[in-house]
Amino acid sequence: MQEETKKKFDEYKKLVEKKLDEYIPVKYPEKIWESMRYSVLAGGKRLRPVMALETCRVLCGTYEHAVPTACAIEMLHSQSLIHDDLPCMDNDDYRRGKLTNHKVFGESTAVLAGDALLSFAPQVILQNTPKTVSSDTLLNVLEEFVVAAGAEKLIAGQVVDIDSEGKQISEETLNFIHENKTGALFKLSMRTGAILAGAEEEKLKAVTDYAEKIGLAFQIMDDILDVTSTLEELGKTPGKDAQENKATYVSFYGIETSKKQVASLCKQACDILKEHGIESDVLQAIADSINERVN
Amino acid sequence: MQEETKKKFDEYKKLVEKKLDEYIPVKYPEKIWESMRYSVLAGGKRLRPVMALETCRVLCGTYEHAVPTACAIEMLHSQSLIHDDLPCMDNDDYRRGKLTNHKVFGESTAVLAGDALLSFAPQVILQNTPKTVSSDTLLNVLEEFVVAAGAEKLIAGQVVDIDSEGKQISEETLNFIHENKTGALFKLSMRTGAILAGAEEEKLKAVTDYAEKIGLAFQIMDDILDVTSTLEELGKTPGKDAQENKATYVSFYGIETSKKQVASLCKQACDILKEHGIESDVLQAIADSINERVN
Numbered sequence: 001m002q003e004e005t006k007k008k009f010d011e012y013k014k015l016v017e018k019k020l021d022e023y024i025p026v027k028y029p030e031k032i033w034e035s036m037r038y039s040v041l042a043g044g045k046r047l048r049p050v051m052a053l054e055t056c057r058v059l060c061g062t063y064e065h066a067v068p069t070a071c072a073i074e075m076l077h078s079q080s081l082i083h084d085d086l087p088c089m090d091n092d093d094y095r096r097g098k099l100t101n102h103k104v105f106g107e108s109t110a111v112l113a114g115d116a117l118l119s120f121a122p123q124v125i126l127q128n129t130p131k132t133v134s135s136d137t138l139l140n141v142l143e144e145f146v147v148a149a150g151a152e153k154l155i156a157g158q159v160v161d162i163d164s165e166g167k168q169i170s171e172e173t174l175n176f177i178h179e180n181k182t183g184a185l186f187k188l189s190m191r192t193g194a195i196l197a198g199a200e201e202e203k204l205k206a207v208t209d210y211a212e213k214i215g216l217a218f219q220i221m222d223d224i225l226d227v228t229s230t231l232e233e234l235g236k237t238p239g240k241d242a243q244e245n246k247a248t249y250v251s252f253y254g255i256e257t258s259k260k261q262v263a264s265l266c267k268q269a270c271d272i273l274k275e276h277g278i279e280s281d282v283l284q285a286i287a288d289s290i291n292e293r294v295n
Numbered sequence: 296m297q298e299e300t301k302k303k304f305d306e307y308k309k310l311v312e313k314k315l316d317e318y319i320p321v322k323y324p325e326k327i328w329e330s331m332r333y334s335v336l337a338g339g340k341r342l343r344p345v346m347a348l349e350t351c352r353v354l355c356g357t358y359e360h361a362v363p364t365a366c367a368i369e370m371l372h373s374q375s376l377i378h379d380d381l382p383c384m385d386n387d388d389y390r391r392g393k394l395t396n397h398k399v400f401g402e403s404t405a406v407l408a409g410d411a412l413l414s415f416a417p418q419v420i421l422q423n424t425p426k427t428v429s430s431d432t433l434l435n436v437l438e439e440f441v442v443a444a445g446a447e448k449l450i451a452g453q454v455v456d457i458d459s460e461g462k463q464i465s466e467e468t469l470n471f472i473h474e475n476k477t478g479a480l481f482k483l484s485m486r487t488g489a490i491l492a493g494a495e496e497e498k499l500k501a502v503t504d505y506a507e508k509i510g511l512a513f514q515i516m517d518d519i520l521d522v523t524s525t526l527e528e529l530g531k532t533p534g535k536d537a538q539e540n541k542a543t544y545v546s547f548y549g550i551e552t553s554k555k556q557v558a559s560l561c562k563q564a565c566d567i568l569k570e571h572g573i574e575s576d577v578l579q580a581i582a583d584s585i586n587e588r589v590n
Binding site for chain 1: 322323324326327328331374378381383384401402403404406407409410411413414415417418421422429430431433434437438441442444445446447450451453454455457458
């Protein structure tokens with residue numbers, strides 16, 4: 001990543017972390033708020049909120065009014081990880097190099113912290129978006145949010161993913177999982193960023209397409225890293241997919257073809273933006289960094 | 296309940312059940328939608344949506360535009376029961392005379408069905424409330440909804456409830472649990488009904504106070520019935536509170552005093568409505584029926 005671009009990325013990231021810290025209070029009963037904070041403030045690349053903020057900025061020149069939505073999407077992402085890690089789901093002990101939520105706070109609190117985040121995220125949008133954003137735009141953003149979080153998108157992906165463990169699945173099913181489990185939140189980030197920028201339909205479509213390609217590339221990268229990385233590099237237990245006989249892009253196509261797909265998807269994504277005159281070094285760098293991590 | 300009132304109540308209930316059935320589709324992946332439908336359509340008194348619809352009707356003469364919100368609140372109620380029944384929470388096998396969600400669909404699907412309902416409920420409000428309702432009113436309703444569902448209300452009650460098991464707790468803590476775990480959804484129902492009716496502040500306050508009293512009476516009734524009922528009467532395993540050494544109103548004050556409290560709260564609730572000129576046979580009958588079940 002270029003020095004200048006990296007600086008922008010880090011500024012977004014710092015802002016998101018500061019705001020997440022501000023938005024989630026510690027109040028009675030402290031345990032639930034601390035559990036929410038533990039996972040939301042556990043680091044991570046903050047890729048989704050950065051995408052939302054940069055999309056908004058590149059389309060209207062400013063991103064301040066997208067900050068609550070960007071943070072809400074990161075909360076939703078954390079929620080999905082907390083529940084994903086539960087013993088009845090993936091049963092993971094580590095996440096981002098730290099113990100998972102239920103390992104620290106217990107299973108019942110982890111379930112409730114996830115539940116709480118699902119409602120707190122739209123609450124943050126409702127209570128913190130500046131009044132300069134129209135009520136209709138806010139309703140649009142909220143609808144995008146709850147649809148992406150629900151059984152039509154994110155949860156559909158999770159359900160099919162769990163159901164597919166140890167089974168022979170088709171490429172279609174694998175794509176369905178990836179599109180919904182990962183793609184939905186990438187799309188949500190860029191679409192809400194664009195909606196808050198007041199973007200016209202054509203630009204909205206372009207950033208949605210970019211998000212779809214990048215979401216898929218990101219998931220394939222995740223599958224590759226699960227095979228090629230150590231616990232330290234990954235921040236979570238590697239080799240789990242193979243151990244659980246899970247269908248992944250790597251198990252389907254092998255590592256080399258998967259790497260080529262990542263390269264191709266990242267290029268396609270950036271080409272779409274260029275074709276529609278959307279020039280963003282940050283969005284270009286996100287594609288490049290996914291490609292560089294595996295190639 | 297008077298014949299005429301019972302008819303009204305049943306009409307509301309039938310409408311809510313028809314609409315819940317309509318709102319929740321069965322689509323791919325069927326398992327998650329069927330799991331959501333299983334719990335939401337498992338019967339129950341539909342007290343919360345009836346309260347929302349009747350509050351709206353009594354304050355503005357019609358309730359049609361409150362139907363999506365009323366149904367969304369019932370979905371939220373079902374969600375809280377699905378997660379409450381999980382092995383890591385109350386570990387219940389029966390609910391409303393049927394096997395609990397995780398007993399039928401498995402634990403991971405039950406967690407995800409609850410998650411899905413938390414997002415689907417506001418989605419139903421957003422996508423089905425008639426356009427005659429202003430965007431600002433809709434935003435108000437959504438804010439009431441997500442705050443009530445979250446860690447400041449419903450989940451706060453659940454967390455303190457779980458933490459209190461087998462412990463000596465104060466009356467203050469017991470009240471906190473009841474106010475949030477049960478009271479929050481009763482208040483949400485009546486407040487959103489009133490907001491959708493365009494009610495002035497004074498009426499909004501009156502129905503909120505009624506809901507608070509009735510919510511508490513309802514929870515004390517629940518504690519009493521847990522001691523005095525059979526599985527068949529209750530539709531769920533009775534005697535669990537005592538078995539788990541759980542603090543309840545009954546364990547605090549004994550059955551007789553608890554019954555008197557129910558009677559007093561129900562009377563207070565109806566007096567508040569009368570004082571503010573809110574005349575509703577249905578809301579009166581809800582209070583009466585809670586009182587009659589224990590006294």
